[in-house]
Structures are given as structure tokens and as C-alpha cells.
Amino acid sequence: MNALSAPTAGLSENYVLDAPDGSRPFNATAIESDLRAMWKRAGETDPSKAGAIYRAALSNLVVPLDPGLESKLMPVLVDVTRRHPSRLFTIEAGVAPRGAGLRARVGALCHRRNGGGGLVCCEQVIVQSDSASIPLIPSAIRSLLIGDLPTVLLDFQPEQDLSWVSELMDMADLILEDSCLNESGNKRGVWKLVEREGSGKVHDLAWARLAPWRHVLAEVFDMKEYLPALKTLRRVEIGFAGTGYPPPPAWLFTGWLATRLAWTFQGVDRGEIRFRSGSGDVTVVMRGTGSRGGRALERIAIRSDKPHPLEMEITHKGRDVTATIVTGTPGARRADVPFGYREFAACIVGELHRHAPNRSLEDAVRVAERLMSEWRGE
Amino acid sequence: MSAPGGLALTSEPAVNPLRDESLTLKATDPCCIVVFGATGDLTHRKLIPALFRLSKQKLLHPRTAIVGFARRQLDSDAFREEMRRTVPGSDGASPEWERFAGSLFYQPGVFEDPEAFRALGRVLTGLDEKRGIPGNRLFYLATPPSEYAALLANIGAAGLARRASRSDASAPWSRVIIEKPFGHDLKSARKLNALVHSVFHESQVYRIDHYLGKETVQNILVFRLSNGIFEPLWNNRYVEQVQISVAESVGVETRAAYFDSGGISRDIFQNHMMQLLTLTIVARDIVRAQYVAGAVGGTPVPGYREEPGVDPRSQTETYLAARIDVDNWRWSGVPFYLRTGKRLPKRATEIAIVFRNPPYELFRSAGCDALQANVLRLRIQPDEGISLSFGSKSPGQALHIDPVQMDFYYLTSFGQDPPDAYERLLLDCNLGDSTLFARRDEVELAWEFVDGILNAWRSDNRPPLLTYPAGTWGPPEADELLQRNHHHWYPL
Numbered sequence: 001m002n003a004l005s006a007p008t009a010g011l012s013e014n015y016v017l018d019a020p021d022g023s024r025p026f027n028a029t030a031i032e033s034d035l036r037a038m039w040k041r042a043g044e045t046d047p048s049k050a051g052a053i054y055r056a057a058l059s060n061l062v063v064p065l066d067p068g069l070e071s072k073l074m075p076v077l078v079d080v081t082r083r084h085p086s087r088l089f090t091i092e093a094g095v096a097p098r099g100a101g102l103r104a105r106v107g108a109l110c111h112r113r114n115g116g117g118g119l120v121c122c123e124q125v126i127v128q129s130d131s132a133s134i135p136l137i138p139s140a141i142r143s144l145l146i147g148d149l150p151t152v153l154l155d156f157q158p159e160q161d162l163s164w165v166s167e168l169m170d171m172a173d174l175i176l177e178d179s180c181l182n183e184s185g186n187k188r189g190v191w192k193l194v195e196r197e198g199s200g201k202v203h204d205l206a207w208a209r210l211a212p213w214r215h216v217l218a219e220v221f222d223m224k225e226y227l228p229a230l231k232t233l234r235r236v237e238i239g240f241a242g243t244g245y246p247p248p249p250a251w252l253f254t255g256w257l258a259t260r261l262a263w264t265f266q267g268v269d270r271g272e273i274r275f276r277s278g279s280g281d282v283t284v285v286m287r288g289t290g291s292r293g294g295r296a297l298e299r300i301a302i303r304s305d306k307p308h309p310l311e312m313e314i315t316h317k318g319r320d321v322t323a324t325i326v327t328g329t330p331g332a333r334r335a336d337v338p339f340g341y342r343e344f345a346a347c348i349v350g351e352l353h354r355h356a357p358n359r360s361l362e363d364a365v366r367v368a369e370r371l372m373s374e375w376r377g378e
Numbered sequence: 379m380s381a382p383g384g385l386a387l388t389s390e391p392a393v394n395p396l397r398d399e400s401l402t403l404k405a406t407d408p409c410c411i412v413v414f415g416a417t418g419d420l421t422h423r424k425l426i427p428a429l430f431r432l433s434k435q436k437l438l439h440p441r442t443a444i445v446g447f448a449r450r451q452l453d454s455d456a457f458r459e460e461m462r463r464t465v466p467g468s469d470g471a472s473p474e475w476e477r478f479a480g481s482l483f484y485q486p487g488v489f490e491d492p493e494a495f496r497a498l499g500r501v502l503t504g505l506d507e508k509r510g511i512p513g514n515r516l517f518y519l520a521t522p523p524s525e526y527a528a529l530l531a532n533i534g535a536a537g538l539a540r541r542a543s544r545s546d547a548s549a550p551w552s553r554v555i556i557e558k559p560f561g562h563d564l565k566s567a568r569k570l571n572a573l574v575h576s577v578f579h580e581s582q583v584y585r586i587d588h589y590l591g592k593e594t595v596q597n598i599l600v601f602r603l604s605n606g607i608f609e610p611l612w613n614n615r616y617v618e619q620v621q622i623s624v625a626e627s628v629g630v631e632t633r634a635a636y637f638d639s640g641g642i643s644r645d646i647f648q649n650h651m652m653q654l655l656t657l658t659i660v661a662r663d664i665v666r667a668q669y670v671a672g673a674v675g676g677t678p679v680p681g682y683r684e685e686p687g688v689d690p691r692s693q694t695e696t697y698l699a700a701r702i703d704v705d706n707w708r709w710s711g712v713p714f715y716l717r718t719g720k721r722l723p724k725r726a727t728e729i730a731i732v733f734r735n736p737p738y739e740l741f742r743s744a745g746c747d748a749l750q751a752n753v754l755r756l757r758i759q760p761d762e763g764i765s766l767s768f769g770s771k772s773p774g775q776a777l778h779i780d781p782v783q784m785d786f787y788y789l790t791s792f793g794q795d796p797p798d799a800y801e802r803l804l805l806d807c808n809l810g811d812s813t814l815f816a817r818r819d820e821v822e823l824a825w826e827f828v829d830g831i832l833n834a835w836r837s838d839n840r841p842p843l844l845t846y847p848a849g850t851w852g853p854p855e856a857d858e859l860l861q862r863n864h865h866h867w868y869p870l
Contacts, residue, residue, distance in 0.1 A: 054787065215436065218396040222440050224510045227394060260395050322473045338473045340436075 026102040026127065026136075028143040034106045035123055042108075042121070052118035053110070056085035059352070060151040062141055062168055064091045069156055077154075079345035081122040082111040084352050087146055088124045091137055093164065096130040102140055103128045138167035150174060152352060156181060169193075176351055178205040179248040180295065190248075191365045199358040206248045207361045208347040212340040213253065213297055216314055216323050219337070225330075229310035230261060233277065236284045239299030243288035247295040248368075250286045255367035256360060257284070265367070268374045280305070293318065316341075406808045407551075408441035409514035410502045414529055415521035416446025416457070416484065420557065422464045424588075425520060428800035430465055433478045437805055443505045446484045447498060457484035489521070489528045495536035502538070513550030515540070516807060519557060526556070527573060534577035555584045555807055560816065563832065564825040571818050584807045585816040591799030591806075593788065594762040596814070598729070601756070601764065608754075611733065613708045618751060619865055621730040624718040627674050628725070629848075630696075634687030641694040642718055664831060665856045666695035666841055669721040672848030679721060679848045693843055696720040699856040700831075715860060717867070721848035726870040727758035741779060750781045753868060762796055763787040 024030065042053050061080070065073060070092070081088055088109065096103055110121040125144055129137055145151055153172035157165055169175055175197070179190040194202045221227050236257065238250045254273065258265070263275035263282055275282040289298050298317060304310040311328035316339050323339040342350070411429070413421055432438045446457050458479045462470040469475055485501050487494030506513055515538060519529055533539050533554075540552045556574065561567030574583055589595055602612055611617065630637040670681040683690045697719035704714060733752040742748070753767045765785045772778040788796050806814055834840070844853040851867065860866055 056787075214396070218394060219440055221394045221396050230395065257396075262395075336473060338477055 024103060024105065026104045026140050028140070031104055031106055031125060031144060038106060038108060054118060054120045055108075056120050056122060057087045057146055057149060058084055059086045059149050060089065060145045061086035061154060062089045062091070062151060062172065063154045064093060064157050064165060064168070066157060067092065067095055073156060076343075076345050076348070078109055079343070080154075080348050081109050082120075083345060083349040085120060085122050086152070087144075087149070088122055089141055089144070090124065090126050091141070092126070092128045093134045093137060094129060094131045096128045096133075098130050098132070100128075100130045100133075102133040102136050104140070134164055137164050138171065141168065142171060145171075152176065154348065173201070174352070175202045176205060176348060177202060179252075180206045180209075191369055194362065194365050195369075199362045200356065203351040203354070203358070204248075204252075204361065204365075205344075205347055205351065207252055207358070207364070208342075208351055209296070210249050210253055210256070212316075212323075212342075213300065213314075214256065215340055216316075216325070216337060217300065220312065220314070220325065226310060226312075228308040229304035231277075231279055232304040232306070232308045232310075233261070233282055233302060234280065234305050235282070235301075235303040237299070237301040238284065238286045238297065239289045239301075240286065240295055240297050241289060241291045241293060242295050243290055246286035246288075249295075249297055251368035251372055252361075252364050253297065253300075254284050254286070254371060255364035258367050259360075259363040265370065265374075268371075273371060273375075291317075406437065406439045406442075406805065407514050408439040408509070408511045409443075409516050409551075409808060410505055410511055411442065411444045411516045411518065411804075412447055412498070412502070413444065413518045413520055414447050414489070415519070415525070417448040417450045417452070417460070418520055420520040421446070422461075424798075424800045425518065425804075426461045426464045428798055428804055430469070430475065430478050431798070431801055432805060433481070434474045437801075438808075441509045441511055442481055443509055443511065444482050445498070445501065445505070446482070447487055449486065449488055451486050452484050454482065454484045458482045489525050489532065492532050492535055495532040495538065499536050499538055513540070515550075515552040517552070517554040519555065521557075523557075523559060523561075523570070526570065530554075530573055530577050539577045539582070551582070551810070552578070553582050553584055553807055553810070554578050555586050555803075555815075558585070558587050560585055560821045561825060564822060564829040567821055567825045571822070575818075580818055581812075583815075583818070584803075584812055585818075585821060586803055587816055588799040588803065589758075590814040590816075591801075591803040592758060592762075593796030593799075593802075594756065594758045597764075598756055614710055614712045616733055617709075617712050617731055618734045619713050619715060619732045619863070621715045621717075621732070621868060622728075623716075623730075623867075623870055624727045625722040625851075625870055626718075626720050626725055627722060629669075629679065629682070629685055629721050630688065634685055638688050638692055638694050642696055642698050642720065663701045663859055664841055665697075665699040665844065665853060665859055666835075667697040667719075667844035667846050667853045667856070668692070668694065669696050669719075669848045670845045672721070672850065674721055674723065674849040681848070682720075695843060697722075697846060697852050697856070699852060699859055701859055713863060713865070715865070715867070717852065717856060719846075719852055722851060723849055724870065725760065728870060729756040729758070730754070730868045731756075732865075732868070741777060749779065755868070761787060 039053075039055060061077075061084075063073070063077060074090075077088060077090070080086070104125060104127045107124045107126070108121045109124055110119040112119055127137060127140055150173040151171060152174045153168050154176045155165060155169070156178065175193070177190040177193065190202075190204055190206075194204060221230055236254075238246070238253060240247055240250050257263070258275055261277060263277050266274040266276055266281070268274070271285070273284040273286075275284065291298065296318075299313065299315045301313040302310065309329045313326045313328075314323055315326075316323040319341055321339060321341055322336040325333075325335050325337055327333040413425060415421060426444075429438065429444060433442075446452075446461075452460070461482060462475065462479065465475065483501070483505065485494075485498050487498060502515065505511060517533060517538070519526060521529065538552065539554070540550060554574070554577075561570050602609055668682050671684065672679060672681075682688060682694075682696050683692055688694075697717075699715070699717040702714040702716060704710070704712070731754040733754070735749050735751055739749055749769055750767070752769075755765045755767075757763050757765070763786045765783050767781045767783045769779040770782045772780045803814060806812070844855055846853040857867065
């Protein structure tokens, strides 16, 4: 073990503890032994150099890592364990050469406490397999779970319906999915899962990313001069980065608006979604802005008719911490307002800390599912 | 396709249907928060940073207005700029701050001037109209207690303290937060309460002791009442003794005049320690002492009488240790040991609950020493958390039992430090939840208890003022206080 010797690239306040022997054929007893040996040696580290070392775990965090996403996701996972200490299982299925079987190695991700005073460390178990051993992965993970802590599956597999992932889902207390990874619209597994398992067990990170948009829009209508305009709302335009088929957050946002404002779905006509509200027709248009960099929402424009006319556009780009609201009617106004942009890790941890069922998401998913079906003419 | 959470907009919406439950943790009311003493230390260090954090977390209603009121002649822009300096550098330049600063206003005025309060009333009415606030008021008395009389009288005379309506929950409310100390003895506490009640009903009064807002103090109740293995043990059958320690490594700093007139019995013992005591349950030997020159954390420090602003002949105690007996069924026979002091080796606050040993020490016959008691330690600060010590067999052929610990740290378990106490308490007051505030009878009972001690000291029974070197855990007599019962202080 290179105790505390290797700061993680790009994260100068994070440290990695490595077990002595590297990867070895999977053996649960040997892995637990490696972990014990690692802590024993860490405990012998001169405290004056590293400070006290706290071993911490609030949950078992199980993460199947697609090789194509690993380099992007590992820094996120390091940040997640800093914010929510966990025993982290990273699974790289099918990456080992044929005949390698199931292999594993252990390490720890350590973070310096705010204001000094030692390191908080989370154990990491890295499991790799060849193709033939993939079905063994769930049983391997099961043997290493800390029994009295909840198990969270962070499922970033772009491919659905893998039996070993389904098995991991069965053993999980909480499943975090990201419908944005299935954004083509041909796969709606995440929302099906929400409907089947309930929003208490399955959370969609795409919904978490919508929170700042919902906050900003809600705050606009907290102003009593604008509130009546909700009644006469006639047109909503949702702009998203890129082009083509609308990404899941656009559908979820439409579903949320429709359920909160009690709109009744009427139909889809030439790319426009038509609803009926208590006072007339409402049209929702989803359109790519053509800008590059992701598929996030960038623009919401709304128009309400008399007797409460309102024309307003809310725009936000990338990681900006503000959104811009431009009002044309009833009076020209422009304001930059706080936009609660959160890094991916913060979104994940926010969902880990939310335990109650999310009725707003369930309602929005139900509508979004139907809208997508109608859109494609199913 | 309409959902149960949605609202049919057949008439003008009275509430914003887009503000669903997932966007608001607690439904706070829009209100005008008036901070009296707005240019003072408490406002700078605690109140504005706490209100800003609440605003950032969207826990303050966006239409809330915060009005500073103090003698100094400032306008609202200058007040905002002064308050900007109370938050960390980057926060002061953030859009969240800009938004929060837009809710800050300032009204200069003298606390004794009735006209200043009528002018304040006009400002608040204007803000109600401009920001759509339904007349709710939260008054925060962030001033020295000597200002309370004038403040309360003029709030009442200006008609700002609208009495709470018991029949109409939607009617505008007025509440007042009063900072400790709540008087300096029983008589003055009663006088203050009478004054407060001449203007406000008790249900409108929120007496704040920030200790009660601390996450770890609230957790005492949760820990005791929601854990099946501990609740049954919380009585004299299983508990041998309880120790409550509030240790400070600092001296009197800039508060010499106030501290020297009251001593640690009023500064900490009457409020913070009484709050902790009443949370662990619902009095006889006392040691009082004063520190002399010594060293704290490797730094030489002067004795108390050499501190700036302290009378060189001062008889004020800076250390107090006491044994208290609680005369009820649950705690009869269990000594409660309390200690608090300035210039102790480190800053630490904790409650140690020491359990009785098993009635028969099975392993003594096998050559083991006497068992060490199980100790449950509730750490209030620093390193907030809970630990439980128990005996375990040491590895090896011989039978040795060593104490080991199970530890819970807020930081490592939840990945974050607990929030500041003022945030929680300001939010609770807005929500009308007075659970974590002191009630009139509680304050008066605490003073009754402390007055008994102070009165005894005025007679011939006054215990001698002992001394202890700064940087030590108090005089040897404090140890002897426990040794009479074969007990000892648990190290902090």
C-alpha cells in the first residue's frame, strides 16, 4: 500500500490508499482481508503527517462503469464519496481478457476534512470481469456489501435489460438512473422503472437537473402581478442545446407543467403538443437551439393572453450561476436571477438524501410517457 | 391527465401551483424581519449570515424583507454594503447575495424615541404593499438587555405588536425574538417577562438560546426517544452518574465588564448548562474558582485579574463545578456533575452518561481488574457526535478487558458539518414553532435554581474562591467533589 502517497489527478485535496497486491482473482475473504490490512497500515501512518484517518461509510454505492464513461465518471464518484461517504463498488464488466475470470482489488478514497484535522476515507472495491464471468458479478458484490447499510445502485449503463444489472437492482434499496443516457427516446426504461418500482426507490437524475428551472419559473409566478397569467397561458417554448429529438428533461418539464396546471392533452400536430386548460388552448413547442455542448435546457419562453397578458423568456447556458429573465409584456424588464446549477455529484448526493416518494416526478413521468408515445404515433 | 397535485385554474389562483412540495422544504410566510441593533456584533456575525444562508437554500420566502434598525445614520445602500462584508468573500459577489441584498433595508432611529417607531411602522407598511407581505412581523432584539425596556415599550406604543389571533390562523402575525440573558436573577427575569407580556402574548415570544438550535443538542432527544436500546436505560436503575461539561479555552476577551459583574454562574451556568440539563432530565456541593496566569495550548496567558477591563481585586468566579441531585422518581440518587470554566485546556462541550456496572463482576475471579463503566458521550462541540465505550477482551492468551469505543461523527456519517444554530431558530420562529425556544416558566425556574446558589453565596456559606492555573482542568477541589463518591471527571 502506498499510504497517502498519490493525490488523485486534478483533485489535490483527495488522496488514494492502495492495497498491496493489486488485482487478484476474486475472493471475498481475501478482499476483506486486504481491506483490514489496508486500514491497519493506514493506522500506523505517522499522524503528524496525515492527521487522524477516519473510515466512513453511510451506504454501499454500487456503480457499473461503462468503459466509455469511466474517465468522466470517476472524478464524479470521488466527489460523491466526499459528500456522502460510502463503500464504493466500481464494476467493469467484460473488460478483462478472456480467461481472466472475475478479479478485484481494493483501495480507499480519502478526503481532507474541512479545516484540517485528518482524512475521511471510503473503501473502494474495483471488480473486473471477462465476458464469461459477467453473470457472477451480482453474487460477488452481494458477498461484500456492508449488511447494515443501505445499498444504492448508481446505474449509468446506457444499455438496458442486462440481467446482471437487473439482479443488482433487486438487491438495491435505492436506484439512481439517468434518463438522459437513453435520450434517443426509443428506450424509456428509466421511467418504466419509476412507474413499476415507485419514485421512493427509483430516482431520475434528469429530474434533479430540472430543479433550477422549476425554481426559477415558480419564483416568477410568486410575484402576484404575474400569478394570474398562469390561468391564460397559451404557448410554451422549450429550447434545448443541440438539435433533433427533444431530450428527456424537455418531456419531463412539459409533463410537470401539464400536471401542475391541470392541462388536458389534446394531441400532437406537426411537432406541436396541444393541451386544453381551464381557459383555452395551450401549445407546447420543443426545439433545439443548435448550440453545442450537451443537451441541457437553455430556454423557456411563455406567452399568456388577455386579460392577464404576459410574454417572458428565461435563458440559461452551461454552468452559469444565473439565468436571465426578459419580459416583454406587460412591461419591458430584464433581470439576472440566481440559477441553482449543481455539479453532477451534488445532484447525485441530493437524491441520496431524499427518501420520500416524489409525487411530482411520478405525475410528470406519466404525462411525459404518453406525450412521447403520441409524438411517435405509437 | 390532470394530476391530484395540480390545480384547476377556473378562477384566479390564490396560490402558485408551480410551487410544488418538491420545491419547498417548509412553507415559510412572507414577513418583515426587523433587527433592532442592526449595526451590532450579533447581527454581523450571526444573524445576517444565517438569513443569507436560509435565502440561498430557498428557505426564506422570496418576498421577505429584512429591516435593520439602529442609532447609526445609514441608508439602505450603505447598510447592504456593510452587511456584504459579513459573508465570505466570494459569497458577497454572488448573484445569490445580490438577490438577498435586494431584501435588505435600513431605518435609523433611537430606541427611546417613539416617533422613530412610528416612522418604522410606515416603512413596514410600505414594504407590505410593495412586496406583497400580508403584515407579518418578526422583531429581533439583537441589543444589550438594557435596551429591552425602551424597545418593547415603543414597539407596543407604535402598534407594531399585533396580538396573535387564536381563531384565525391566516391572520397576520407578530413575533419577537429575545436574546439571552433573560434577566440577571429571578427578580429581574420576572420583571422582564412582565414587560414583554405588557406588549406581546407569551405565544408571540421566542426566547433564544442558540444552544437549543444546535443539531447535536436536538439530537439528544432523538437519540434518547427514538432508539429502543437506550430509552429504557435512561433512569437511575442503569445510570450511575451524569457529567455535563462546558469548557472554554478562551478568557473573557472583550466582554470583561459584563462577565466581571455576573461571573460564569450567570454567563454559562444559568442558561446553556441549564438547557443541557433539562434535556437530559428535567441541587448541593459547589466549587468556584478563578484562573491565574498559566499557558493554554502552548501560549502564556495572564490571570483573570490581569485581563484588560477586569477589577484587579475581582472576586468573580471563572470556573464552577457542582454536584446536583434531581429530586424525582427517575433520577433519585444519580448525581449530576456540572462544570464550566474559562481558560481550560481546550474548548469542548459534552454530556457523559456513565452506566452502572453489572451487579456481579464475573471476570474479577479470573484475575481481571475492576470493570470500567460503559460511558455514553454526547459531544456537542467540537467533533459533534456520539460515542459509546464498552469493555472488550484484549487479543491474547490472558484474559484482559480493555475499553473500546463505538463512534458516530456527524461529519463522517453525513459528510457535512451540522448547520448553524441561528439558521434553524430563525426558520422555526418564522414557522411559528417554539419548540426550541425557552418559555417564561422555564426561564424563571432556572433562575430560581441559580438564585438559590447565588443567595447562599451572599451569606456566610459562600464557598471560598479558589484558583487554578490557566490551561488546567480547574482546581483540585473539583476532583475531590467527585472522589467522595469514588467518581472522577471523564477527560474531554
